[in-house]
Amino acid sequence: MSSLTGLFYGALVVYLGGWYLNKWTGNFSLLLFILTLVTFGYWLAEKFLFAPRRIAAAQNLEAQDAARRKDLARQGITKVDGDLEGAKRTLLMQPWWLDWTAGLFPVILIVFLLRSFLFEPFKIPSGSMIPTLLVGDLILVNKYHYGVRLPVINKKIIANHDPQRGDVMVFRYPQDPSVDYIKRVVGVPGDEVAYRNQQLTVNGELLQTAPQPDFFNEDANRFEKEYREKLGTVEHRILVDRQRPSGISNAYSFPFKDNCRYSAEGVTCKVPPGHYFMMGDNRDNSTDSRWWGFVPDENIVGKAFFVWMNFSDPKRIGSFK
Structure with missing residues (x-):
């Protein structure tokens, strides 16, 4: 032995x-x-x-x-x-x-048991969720908020809350389910989401935004335009890069791609049943549902809610929206 x-x-x-x-x-x-x-x-x-x-x-x-x-x-x-x-x-x-x-x-x-059914730690690897989450943030994800799922096969056995607009969600990347991604829920089933000319609308309603002082992006080593946005009941911060074009010319092939219309101004998508439209808060520096499509319910991992450590900046410890 x-x-x-x-x-x-x-x-x-x-x-x-x-x-x-x-x-x-x-x-x-x-x-x-x-x-x-x-x-x-x-x-x-x-x-x-x-x-x-x-x-x-x-x-x-x-x-x-x-x-x-x-x-x-x-x-x-x-x-x-x-x-x-x-x-x-x-x-x-x-x-x-x-x-x-x-x-x-x-x-x-x-x-x-803790990791499978209660809370799971993740590390933020990229800047797509700046300014809400920074590279190096160590976060906790609530595994039961969206329902209890069997580990490994990720099969939901007990339903709980449905994802809501504004939630920060961890999910298995649809193009490669072995990789976990984190983005914000922008569209739920049945929604029509449009990001055109760097403005976000949901079901034809332009989201409210308020200018904030410029944000210094340490990853890019420059100041960027920051806004406060209200998505559903959640107010959160976003970055907008006015130098980036809104059009998407190299979107991947994905299920229900016919639900999306692409133009030089941006993209408009109708979210199919059982799927979600995800975007990063670093709006023009995020590869998200605009490129690789919708996230099916079976790919959901959990709701991110707390930064438990950032070794470069311990002051970041705390909850976030």
């Missing part, structure tokens, strides 16, 4: 190393699920097989020592050498391969 465990951990190190070096794409949910199953198997084996064997061996040693002392006592020998307690502790001690499998099962199980 020690060789098998060593082989398992060796494969795990190779997998994680290749993932870190971008040799292949990892699936942390699947990895955590496998680790939970494997350590659970070891935990069962420890509880019902290995631990009883060690206990029986310790009891047998104790019985042998008692018989030996009794036999020596009949011969008049009362002082007997030997560290019985030390030998018993050695027999009862878990070997390393059980300590690093069965011993870790409760911890891995708790992490798996």
Whole structure:
């Protein structure tokens, strides 16, 4: 078993190393699920097989020592050498391969349940959500807000809230579901969303915006136009790059693309049932639903709501809209 465990951990190190070096794409949910199953198997084996064997061996040693002392006592020998307690502790001690499998099962199980059904941490990798979220923000995502889903297969089993306009949502990228994206919900099923001439309308209604002081974008090392926008019941900040054209000439192929009309002024899309239209708050520096289409309900991961750390700027810790 020690060789098998060593082989398992060796494969795990190779997998994680290749993932870190971008040799292949990892699936942390699947990895955590496998680790939970494997350590659970070891935990069962420890509880019902290995631990009883060690206990029986310790009891047998104790019985042998008692018989030996009794036999020596009949011969008049009362002082007997030997560290019985030390030998018993050695027999009862878990070997390393059980300590690093069965011993870790409760911890891995708790992490798996918390991450799968309650909260999951994410790191913001790009500037598409500036100024709401900055590169390097470590955020928490509420996994149950949009319903309880089975881990790995992401199958919804209990419904909860539907996504609303203005929500910041994490989802599996429709073009590559192994990658998680984060954007803001702009359109829900049935909405007509238009972004033309750098102005956003939903169902024909132009969204209210109010100019703010220019925002210094550290990623781009320049000041950009900032506005406060009201989307549904949510007020939030956006950036608009007046130097960027509104037209989209290289949109991808995606399901329901016929629901969208593209022109030099921008794009207008009718959101199909069971799908959502997503946009970044860094409006003209975000590759989002304007390019790659609608997000289906089955791709939803959860609602982002809290920055729990940014090592470059700890003052960013807190909730956001």
